[in-house]
Amino acid sequence: MRTKVTLVLVFLNVALFYVIFFVQEKWKPATDTSVILGPEVANIQSLTVTDNTTGATTALERRGEKWFQTQPLAWPANELAVRTIISELQFLRPISQFPVADLEKSGLSLATYGLEKPPLTLSFTPATSPGAPAPAPVLVRIGNSTDVSNYLYILSPDGTRIHVVPRTLAESLSRTLQSMRSDELFTIRVFEARSLNLEPAAGSRVRFRRENDKWFIEGLSISLTRANKQLTELALADLRALRVHSFVNPTAPEAEAARAALATPALRITIEGNNRRETLLLGPVAPAASVPSESASQPATLNPQLPDSPPEPATLRYALMETDETGGTTPARATLFTVSIRDKFLNGTLLNAQRELREKQILDLDPSTLSSITIASPQSTQELVLQRLDTSNAWQIVLRNPGREVQTQPADRSIVETLIASLVRLSVDDTPENPGFIDVASEAQKEEFGFNRPARTLTFTGPPAQPPVRLLIASSQDRRTYARLASQEYIYRISDEILRELPVDPLHYRERLLRELPASTTLTALKLTDLSNDTVVLDTSLPLPADTTLNREAIESLATQLRTLRAKNFTATEFTKTVTTAGEERGWKYRLDASLTSTPTSAPVTSTLFIADRSGGGIQLVGSPEFNAVFEAEQPLIEALFPLTYGPRDPGPPPAPAPTATPAP
Structure with missing residues (x-):
């Protein structure tokens, strides 16, 4: 039985094979799928x-x-x-x-x-x-x-x-x-560009050169200076956006005159890329002198024009193009065309590129790599150093006083970072009326601008492989502020605000957070003593009992402030037994003792603060032998102390006037 089934299956397979390879071929329509060209x-x-x-x-x-x-x-x-x-x-x-x-x-x-x-x-x-x-x-x-x-x-x-x-x-x-025909002029992309050369007919040649991710300017009276990377690359993008407006008939009457004028072009623009370069020669104005900006290249700006804003004026100019791809064409053999270029871009950016594209940010610093900042002033005998401790951005103050040991104090991270941000943003105050760049300053100019005795000398130290950067800030005889890098021979005019942001006083940079008790530490008692008559104003254990008659709100607020103790400002470099209040040297008015325990079985530790009389509505000085500091209390601490120190003497608000009887009608 199995043999018969096998033979039938073999016969069916042979029949199917015959249908597929012989019969089905006859069903296909005859179509020609051959290509025409070889x-x-x-x-x-x-x-x-x-x-x-x-x-x-x-x-x-x-x-x-x-x-x-x-x-x-x-x-x-x-x-x-x-x-x-x-x-x-x-x-x-x-x-x-x-x-x-x-x-x-x-x-x-x-x-x-x-x-x-x-x-x-x-x-x-x-x-x-x-x-x-x-x-x-x-x-x-x-x-x-x-x-x-x-x-x-x-x-x-x-x-x-x-x-x-x-x-x-x-x-x-x-x-x-x-x-x-392509309507593009420059085909070298911004990321490929290695240099930008601008040669105006009236003026000196300026070259912008890329080194890694930075741009530099050559051809100024100084040897080399930084260019603004963003503005330079926006200018390159604007050049790439230029398009051919129209080609000029070589037999037209104006063609010969335009070519003659382009022998000495108004501006020669050359972009160099990877093993190639392209040059645009801008010549005289074409007959259709003014064209709407829609037919000109659109600016590659970060702030595009609003829809309702008027179009930027543009001018049609004769031009020639030289490229390596065309075998280094010369103006005599190149194709003459017209290009529409925005007036602001040509006259404002390209013809004044050494000023418009120059980097106005003075310091080229990476905040993340700074290891220390040294601030010195001729008015101070000590040299202040802000030093980074580790990669967690913790900073400390290093004080170097002549004849004394080096002292260190924790620095306030937010204040140091704010200072660094201000210095990184420090830029030239440059306007057409008051230029901010003074190139190749002579020794007489340096003295005139105050650099013989600079108001501040800052030294920035970074990675070991990089040399320190020194910045000098001086005030001139006309009371303007100038800056100069010690490694450069030119001067910048800057805003006067920077000197107010650079005090040499170490107290300005000291860490405001004096203490933050861990959750395991308990505040077990408070004692407030009036030192003027040696009387105890407050003596209580914590937490307060439920039936206490004391000012619960004030005491609990004071305990909260003592757990996280912060200074508003520091007024002395170390703790002293007397303090100046209201213009007089006086002893401390109050002593506040807080008992602290870290575990239920450990002996209490006493933390003491000395408190002066209030100098005004928002100023009250506090002294701490523990932290060797005298500082202004923050407002929450002042408000917590007030009911305990001045509350008994506070007459309170005046009584409300008695209601006036209204006569009967």
Whole structure:
């Protein structure tokens, strides 16, 4: 039984095989899937499109990886348009076809299909290996449209067959001459640019050079200075946004005069990239002198124009382009065109680039790598050092007093970081009326501006591999403030505010948080003594009993302030037994003793604060032997102390006036 089943299955498989490979082939419609053009279309070197109706011819040539138009004008080609044509040729397949030899039998000819004198012809030359003879051009004639308008007739290169193909080929070839040309001027992208050279006819050459991620200016009276990276790259982006406005007919009367003027251009702009460079020569104003900004390049600005704002004025100028891709064309052979450029960009940015694009931020510091800041002043005998302790951004104050040991105190991190932020933002106060850059300052100028005795000398220390940076800040005879880096020979005018932000007093930078008790530490008792008469104002254990008659709110608030003890400002570098209040040297008014225990079984530790009389509504001095400090109390501590120290003497608010009886009507 199994043998019979096996034989039946084998027979069915053989039958199925026969149907698939013999019978099914006869069911397929006969279609021609062959391409019209041969393998030579895969590597085209040159391409010519002729419109026989108008006589216009566009010739294109590949140089390296780029395409250039050589006729009617020499100019870089529109890469997308050229690649679209090549793609159409590579994948050109007939919908149907018939031999030319059969036309005569039907009483037809090439003229019937528009192929005897075709309206459009295309010829291309394939690339060859070096030294090989140049191959003959491949000619494709494109005739009339078929009765179905989506197709047209073309003649095969050997002239033996007529093909019916989609009319997308003709649409690609019928592009206007303008669309075959690229309208770009600069093709070097911002990230690729290595330098920007500006050579005005009236003025000196200025060169911007990139080093790693920074830009520098060469060509000033000084040897080298920093350029503003963001503004420089925005200027490069604006240059890349420039487009050809129109090409000038070389036989036009104005063309010769424009070329002569461009022999000494108003501005020569050169961008250098990776092994290539491009140069734009800007010449005189073209006849259509003023054009709306819509036809000019759009500014690559961080703050684009609002929709309702008036357009920026722009001017049309004659120009020439020199690029390495065109073999280093010279102005005598280059194509003349016009370009619309915004007046503000040309006159404000490019022609004043050494000022407009110069870095106005004085210090080039990375706050995260700073290890110390030294502040010195001729009015102070001590040198103040702010030193980073570790990578957690903890800072300390290092005091170096002549004849005394070096002292250290914790620094307030927020104050130090605010200071660093102000110094990083320190910039030149530069206006057209009052220039902020003084280049190549003489020794006499340095003395005139106060640098013989600078108000502040700051030294910034970073990674060991980098040398320290010294910044000098001085006040001139005209009471203006100037800054100068010790390694440079030029001076900056800056805002006067910086000196107020740079006190040399170490108390200004000291850590305001004196104590923050951990949760395991308990405040067990408070005792407040009036030292003027040695009387106890308050003596209580904590927490307060439920039936206490004491001011619970004031005592609990005071206990909270003692757990996290902060200073508003420090007034002395160390604790003293007397304090100046209301202009008089006096002893402390109160002593506040707080008992602290870290565990239930440990012996209590007493923490003592001395409190002075209030000097005003918001000032009350506090002294701490434990922290060796005298400081102004913060307002919450002042308010917690008031009911306990002044409360018994406070008469309270005046009584409300008795209500006046209203007479009966």
